[in-house]
Amino acid sequence: QVQLxxxxxxxxxxxxxxxxxxxxxxxxxxxSVMSWYRQAPGKERELVAxxxxxxxxxxxxxxxxxRFTIAKDNAKNTxxxxxxxxxxxxxxxxxxxALVLFGRRVYWxxxxxxxxxx
Numbered sequence: 778q779v780q781l782x783x784x785x786x787x788x789x790x791x792x793x794x795x796x797x798x799x800x801x802x803x804x805x806x807x808x809s810v811m812s813w814y815r816q817a818p819g820k821e822r823e824l825v826a827x828x829x830x831x832x833x834x835x836x837x838x839x840x841x842x843x844r845f846t847i848a849k850d851n852a853k854n855t856x857x858x859x860x861x862x863x864x865x866x867x868x869x870x871x872x873x874x875a876l877v878l879f880g881r882r883v884y885w886x887x888x889x890x891x892x893x894x895x
Contacts, residue, residue: 779803786889797858799873806854810876813858815869863893
């Protein structure tokens, strides 16, 4: 009964902000590595940001560094992606991914659409 449910996507103007949420259940959230990926039409899925389980260490793709912030709330089993200064090239379906270290199982959410357009 593992579930990853993304929310918060939508239409935003260039320069605007959105906060994506991923609500997790059915596994040990606090010790898992959580990531956000995105996939635009005609392009391969790319890693946007990740946050580790124990230390909370974050990494970002160069294209979003300084604009996006990944964070998590262990009490709510939720990981967030705060997206600021959005650009049209940020338009994509954004996916939440969990890597469970025990057994190295990987789980994906269904995705949420982010469209940046005037």
